[in-house]
Amino acid sequence: MTIKLMILDLDGTLLNDQKIITERNKKVLEKLHENNVKIAFASGRTNFMMRFYQEPYVKCDYHLAFNGAMIQNLKTGEMLEQITVSDQSARKVWQYLADNADTYTCYSKDCMYFYDMTKNTVKNKYKKYTDIAKAENIILKQKVIKLDKYEIPQKIDPIFKFVTYEKNEKWLSNFRQYIETIPDLTMEATGYDVTGVFDQKVSKENAVL
Numbered sequence: 001m002t003i004k005l006m007i008l009d010l011d012g013t014l015l016n017d018q019k020i021i022t023e024r025n026k027k028v029l030e031k032l033h034e035n036n037v038k039i040a041f042a043s044g045r046t047n048f049m050m051r052f053y054q055e056p057y058v059k060c061d062y063h064l065a066f067n068g069a070m071i072q073n074l075k076t077g078e079m080l081e082q083i084t085v086s087d088q089s090a091r092k093v094w095q096y097l098a099d100n101a102d103t104y105t106c107y108s109k110d111c112m113y114f115y116d117m118t119k120n121t122v123k124n125k126y127k128k129y130t131d132i133a134k135a136e137n138i139i140l141k142q143k144v145i146k147l148d149k150y151e152i153p154q155k156i157d158p159i160f161k162f163v164t165y166e167k168n169e170k171w172l173s174n175f176r177q178y179i180e181t182i183p184d185l186t187m188e189a190t191g192y193d194v195t196g197v198f199d200q201k202v203s204k205e206n207a208v209l
């Protein structure tokens with residue numbers, strides 16, 4: 001059987017504990033590419049946070065970001081898929097998080113919005129990504145908008161995912177019950193110790209199919 005495409009998950013699979021692709025694995029990917037095998041990386045990460053997992057740093061043809069909500073051909077830059085949360089549902093989730101969450105983020109294609117009562121949770125997580133990139137001599141820049149408590153922007157760009165950093169099981173259970181009242185949404189773990197909300201059609205499996 002001829003392999004034409006290899007799709008690899010990042011966290012817990014291709015990346016090591018330092019969140020990087022080792023030189024050994026980079027060479028394996030390069031060898032696969034030389035043998036006409038297309039490479040795709042799949043992740044719950046945003047498109048911004050996947051930018052240092054592509055050429056010239058590592059061989060890769062496609063990114064499946066936001067758990068597959070965004071699929072991009074890296075060679076041409078073409079967006080093959082973009083599944084965002086509907087405007088109506090985005091308003092509902094944003095209102096719930098603004099009223100009830102201590103820390104949350106939400107992501108459009110070009111911007112990260114966040115509120116962080118702790119002052120450090122989002123900042124530290126964001127810094128980890130930029131530090132990893134710097135170690136590879138890559139400078140990452142993203143538009144970031146810090147929100148006040150209860151604040152929701154009047155104009156909202158299409159949102160790919162919401163993320164809450166809450167760990168309290170009762171809080172998460174109540175949030176899940178609320179999300180289940182919105183039929184076009186799904187909620188699942190995304191990354192380490194965080195919970196994401198996406199359009200119900202979004203999954204890595206659906207993106208692959």
